[in-house]
Amino acid sequence: MGGEAKVTEIVNNFVTEVEQEPVILAYFEGSDIDRFIAKFEEQICMVSGGGCQYTGDTMEQVHGGMNISEKDFNLTVDLLINAMDKANVPHPLQNRLLNKLAPMRSQMLYR
Structure with a gap:
């Protein structure tokens, strides 16, 4: 990803x-x-293979009670893509990070 x-x-x-x-x-x-x-820095560092440990709460704990819709989740992903674009992260690396984060989706939606 380009380090810390x-x-x-x-x-x-x-x-x-x-x-x-x-x-x-x-x-x-x-x-x-x-x-x-x-915690988000830890999480991105960990899933991108940076050797960090995520020490935060579970995704269920963090997002519980928010009732996040699929539309709002997708909008948030778009915001993350914008953030990576602005940081000049190459698209192949963006795709790898999003692929690692994608399994957490079900832990965040409609909770």
Whole structure:
């Protein structure tokens, strides 16, 4: 992916994308954004093979009660793609990361 600096760039870009998308921003109301940033960086580092350990809650715990629709989930994926584009992550690497994250989808939807 490009190391820790690239992961941080992607996550910061993602937060900016979310801040500009009111539908998705509503899901973050009351969230500890600093914790979100730290845990999302761990998660991306781990799934991209960076040797990190994810120490956050399960996806079910994090997303429980949010009742995230498939439409909103897909919009969030689009925001992540935008964040990676802005960080100049090549599309093949983006696809590999999304492929690793995709199995978590069922742990987030309609919970």
